[in-house]
Amino acid sequence: VRASPDRIVVCTGFTQGLALLCQVLPGTGVTRIAVEEYGQPGPVRTLAAAGLAPAMLSVDDRGAVLDPAPDAEAMLLTPAHQFPLGAVLSPQRRADAARWAAGTGGLIIEDDYDGEFRYDRQPVGALQALAPDHVVYAGTASKTLAPGLRLGWLVLPARLVGAVAEAKAMADGQTSSLEQLTLAEFITSGAYDRHVRRQRLDYRRRRDRLIGALARHVPDVRLTGIAAGLHAVVELPAGRSERQVVARAAARGVAIEGLGDYALRGHTRGPALVIGYASPPSHAYTTALARLTAAIQDQ
Amino acid sequence: VRASPDRIVVCTGFTQGLALLCQVLPGTGVTRIAVEEYGQPGPVRTLAAAGLAPAMLSVDDRGAVLDPAPDAEAMLLTPAHQFPLGAVLSPQRRADAARWAAGTGGLIIEDDYDGEFRYDRQPVGALQALAPDHVVYAGTASKTLAPGLRLGWLVLPARLVGAVAEAKAMADGQTSSLEQLTLAEFITSGAYDRHVRRQRLDYRRRRDRLIGALARHVPDVRLTGIAAGLHAVVELPAGRSERQVVARAAARGVAIEGLGDYALRGHTRGPALVIGYASPPSHAYTTALARLTAAIQDQ
Numbered sequence: 028v029r030a031s032p033d034r035i036v037v038c039t040g041f042t043q044g045l046a047l048l049c050q051v052l053p054g055t056g057v058t059r060i061a062v063e064e065y066g067q068p069g070p071v072r073t074l075a076a077a078g079l080a081p082a083m084l085s086v087d088d089r090g091a092v093l094d095p096a097p098d099a100e101a102m103l104l105t106p107a108h109q110f111p112l113g114a115v116l117s118p119q120r121r122a123d124a125a126r127w128a129a130g131t132g133g134l135i136i137e138d139d140y141d142g143e144f145r146y147d148r149q150p151v152g153a154l155q156a157l158a159p160d161h162v163v164y165a166g167t168a169s170k171t172l173a174p175g176l177r178l179g180w181l182v183l184p185a186r187l188v189g190a191v192a193e194a195k196a197m198a199d200g201q202t203s204s205l206e207q208l209t210l211a212e213f214i215t216s217g218a219y220d221r222h223v224r225r226q227r228l229d230y231r232r233r234r235d236r237l238i239g240a241l242a243r244h245v246p247d248v249r250l251t252g253i254a255a256g257l258h259a260v261v262e263l264p265a266g267r268s269e270r271q272v273v274a275r276a277a278a279r280g281v282a283i284e285g286l287g288d289y290a291l292r293g294h295t296r297g298p299a300l301v302i303g304y305a306s307p308p309s310h311a312y313t314t315a316l317a318r319l320t321a322a323i324q325d326q
Numbered sequence: 327v328r329a330s331p332d333r334i335v336v337c338t339g340f341t342q343g344l345a346l347l348c349q350v351l352p353g354t355g356v357t358r359i360a361v362e363e364y365g366q367p368g369p370v371r372t373l374a375a376a377g378l379a380p381a382m383l384s385v386d387d388r389g390a391v392l393d394p395a396p397d398a399e400a401m402l403l404t405p406a407h408q409f410p411l412g413a414v415l416s417p418q419r420r421a422d423a424a425r426w427a428a429g430t431g432g433l434i435i436e437d438d439y440d441g442e443f444r445y446d447r448q449p450v451g452a453l454q455a456l457a458p459d460h461v462v463y464a465g466t467a468s469k470t471l472a473p474g475l476r477l478g479w480l481v482l483p484a485r486l487v488g489a490v491a492e493a494k495a496m497a498d499g500q501t502s503s504l505e506q507l508t509l510a511e512f513i514t515s516g517a518y519d520r521h522v523r524r525q526r527l528d529y530r531r532r533r534d535r536l537i538g539a540l541a542r543h544v545p546d547v548r549l550t551g552i553a554a555g556l557h558a559v560v561e562l563p564a565g566r567s568e569r570q571v572v573a574r575a576a577a578r579g580v581a582i583e584g585l586g587d588y589a590l591r592g593h594t595r596g597p598a599l600v601i602g603y604a605s606p607p608s609h610a611y612t613t614a615l616a617r618l619t620a621a622i623q624d625q
Contacts, residue, residue, distance in 0.1 A: 039338070043498035073496055175503030197372055199342035203502060204474030 028153045028164050030182040036191050037202045039177035041138060044165045045070055045103075047181070047198060048136065049077035051190040052101060057134065061097035063105065065112050065289050070103060070138075083292045090116030093123045101134040102127075106154045107142040111289050111301045113252015113260055121154050128161035134184070135162045141170045143223050146231040146254040160184045168210060170257060170305075171223055178206055230257060233304045236316060244320035257305035260286060263298040263323070272300060276322035281315055282306075327452045327463050329481040335490050336501045338476035340437060343464045344369050344402075346480070346497060347435065348376035350489040351400060356433065360396035362404065364411050364588045369402060369437075382591045389415030392422045400433040401426075405453045406441040410588050410600045412551015412559050420453050427460035433483070434461045440469045442522050445530040445553040459483045467509060469556060469604075470522055477505055529556060532603045532611060543619035556604035559585060562597040562622070571599060575621035580614055581605075 038044045052060075060074055061082040071081050082099045085092040090109050091102075104124070106116035116124070128135050137154045155164035164182040172178075183191055195201075213219045237259060241248055249262040263272065269285030276283050284301045287294035300323075307315040337343045351359075359373055360381040370380050381398045384391040389408050390401075403423070405415035415423070427434050436453045454463035463481040471477075482490055494500075512518045536558060540547055548561040562571065568584030575582050585598035599622075606614040 039498045039502075042496075046497050076496060173504070175500075177498065177500070177502045197341075197375060198345050198497065199338045199476065201474075201476070203338075203476040203505060205472075206502060206505070 028155050028166070028182055030164070034159075034183050034185060034188055036181045036183060036188065036195055037207060038179050038181060038195060039199070039202050040169055040174075040179040041140065041165050041167050042069065042073070043177075043195075043198070044179050044181045045073050045136070047191050047194045048163065048187075049073055049079060050194045050198075051187060052134070053078060054190070055134075055187070057100040059097075059099035060101040060103060060136075061099040062103045062291065063091050063109060064292050064295075065286070066103075066105070066110055066291055067289065068291065071291055074103075081291070086112055086114065088114050090114045090120055093120050093127065096127050096131075099133070100131075101136065103136045103138060104154070105138045105140065107139050107151060108145075108253065108255045110138075110140060111258060111260055111286065113256070113258075115151060115253050115255075116154070121157060124154060125158040125161070128158050133161065137162050137164045139164060139166050141256040142166075143171050144227055144230055144256050146227065146234065155182060160186075163187065171219075171226070172210075176206060176210075178202065178210055229309075230305055233312060234259060236312070237302065237304050240316040240320050241323075245323045248323060251299075258301055258303045261300045261302055261323075263300065265297055267298050269298045269300065272323055272325075275325050276319055279318040279322055281318045281322065283319065327454050327465070327481055329463070333458075333482050333484060333487055335480045335482060335487065335494055336506060337478050337480060337494060338498070338501050339468055339473075339478040340439065340464050340466050341368065341372070342476075342494075342497070343462075343478050343480045344372050344435070346490050346493040347462060347486075348372055348378060349493045349497075350486060351433070352377060353489070354433075354486070356399040358396075358398035359400040359402055359435075360398040361402045361590065362390050362408060363591050363594075364585070365402075365404070365409055365590055366588065367590065370590055373402075380590070385411055385413065387413050389413045389419055392419050392426065395426050395430075398432070399430075400435065402435045402437060403453070404437045404439065406438050406450060407444075407552065407554045409437075409439060410557060410559055410585065412554070412557075414450060414552050414554075415453065420456060423453060424457040424460070427457050432460065436461050436463045438463060438465050440555040441465075442470050443526055443529055443555050445526065445533065454481060459485075462486065470518075470525070471509075475505060475509075477501065477509055528608075529604055533558060535611070535615060536601065536603050539615040539619050540622075544622045547622060550598075557600055557602045560599045560601055560622075562599065564596055566597050568597045568599065571622055571624075574624050575618060578617040578621055580617045580621065582618065 059080045059082050061084050062071055063086050064083045065086055074081055082097050084097060086109055091104055108115060124135055127133055139153060153164055155162040167179040168176055238250055241250060247264045251260050251262060269287055273283055273285050286299035286301055358379045358381050360383050361370055362385050363382045364385055373380055381396050383396060385408055390403055423434055426432055438452060452463055454461040466478040467475055537549055540549060546563045550559050550561060568586055572582055572584050583600045585600055586593035
């Protein structure tokens with residue numbers, strides 16, 4: 028991310044960042060915003076409440092499909108790790124997105140919710156670096172530290188900084204200076220980097236153990252998406268019911284979700300589970316995996 | 327405050343609390359909101375941005391003047407300690423306000439920004455207790471702890487809880503659970519009460535020392551308002567310029583404000599200063615008082 032300090036607005040997380048943008052964007056001519064057809068439902072509700080009509084983008088294994096270009100003045104993307112399907116936006120499509128924005132004056136909101144956690148190789152750079160005057164980069168401490176710590180940041184095109192800062196001031200005055208100072212100290216001391224590296228190793232092991240447990244006990248499922256983040260998508264054999272597996276897991280005390288919970292224009296793919304593997308405490312992870320595979324096995 | 331847990335929405339301070347109410351109130355038929363003619367300018371900007379036209383209430387030494395009843399569906403009041411003038415809303419007017427709300431279906435927003443700090447006798451109860459179905463009580467940790475800690479709470483009439491909680495969820499998801507849990511521990515351990523008692527004593531002494539310094543060095547000024555809070559209003563002799571005294575104090579490194587900075591419909595009173603006495607560190611308070619009185623003396 029290329030970010031001079033005068034382009035950053037600190038906020039209390041992605042939710043607030045998007046809410047602030049929703050106050051500002053209608054005044055800049057944005058009426059429609061393209062979103063990925065699978066994603067968190069919350070942001071779409073926030074967009075709709077602000078009168079921004081969502082246009083759906085298909086998603087494949089190279090991320091959001093940008094050809095044809097969306098009929099919208101803005102796009103909300105998860106380029107580093109499509110949520111929840113798990114693709115990374117391909118270099119070609121990153122270039123396409125930057126060209127679309129520069130050519131049309133469109134705005135891209137880059138939701139980098141878990142970019143710190145990539146296990147196969149170095150993370151790709153932010154899309155924002157390709158077009159800093161057309162991309163709002165949204166970062167968060169929710170995944171690296173904790174969602175209970177409300178800290179996020181927007182890196183903004185210069186033309187939006189004043190209006191977003193004003194919206195932030197009206198919304199809540201400022202973000203906790205205690206939490207900001209604590210994070211700043213954590214970063215400058217080097218402890219944040221050590222923490223992220225340690226967590227990256229831990230989450231990678233958890234992911235590997237999830238893959239191993241599925242292969243051993245339910246070999247007919249297929250884990251998709253790049254080796255990254257805090258969740259995996261597991262495709263179930265055709266005909267299996269997401270709801271049923273989710274309910275069986277819940278009955279065993281394991282909280283997972285169906286891919287359909289994230290289908291924003293209807294669930295058009297085969298049945299699949301969205302499994303967050305960061306939540307169970309370490310001492311309970313083995314048990315959680317056993318219960319999860321048992322829930323999937325159950326017929 | 328009478329507050330069952332299901333009527334409380336925790337927020338990040340009064341600023342956010344009011345912003346959330348501004349999202350909800352227009353949908354409940356509120357189009358105009360009465361505010362005290364002297365007050366913080368920020369809330370009026372927030373109200374105006376939400377399309378809520380402010381109606382001005384006069385203020386005298388018994389607080390906001392409520393006869394005639396305001397031409398508005400809601401009122402924003404500082405009953406415990408009118409900001410900045412320093413009156414407490416009289417028992418008669420509290421009863422009038424509660425009767426107005428019950429009779430008209432009007433809503434009162436009670437901004438209790440510093441109710442913990444009263445030095446002359448026990449604090450009066452919240453207006454909210456008189457009409458819990460018509461009053462939103464807004465409390466904050468900004469004065470008792472620190473404005474950099476973003477923590478506040480709304481106690482709401484039952485009919486508003488759902489909509490305000492929904493607005494909060496859309497605005498930023500939740501308030502920092504770390505800060506909430508820390509405050510809860512601080513309260514249940516008894517440390518919060520000890521802190522407030524200690525600060526009350528400290529602020530009372532600061533106020534007494536301010537009064538003493540003014541009486542000795544600038545006996546022609548008059549300190550008004552009840553013995554409470556973290557600020558005092560000091561009336562200057564007729565003809566003196568607020569701006570000049572503020573500038574002279576600033577030149578000496580002392581930040582004060584003119585009463586005119588808080589005049590929301592024009593400054594109709596004599597010249598006066600608004601002096602916050604909580605900010606200077608203890609070791610600098612004597613010097614700050616000397617510089618302040620010198621700035622007032624200067625002709």
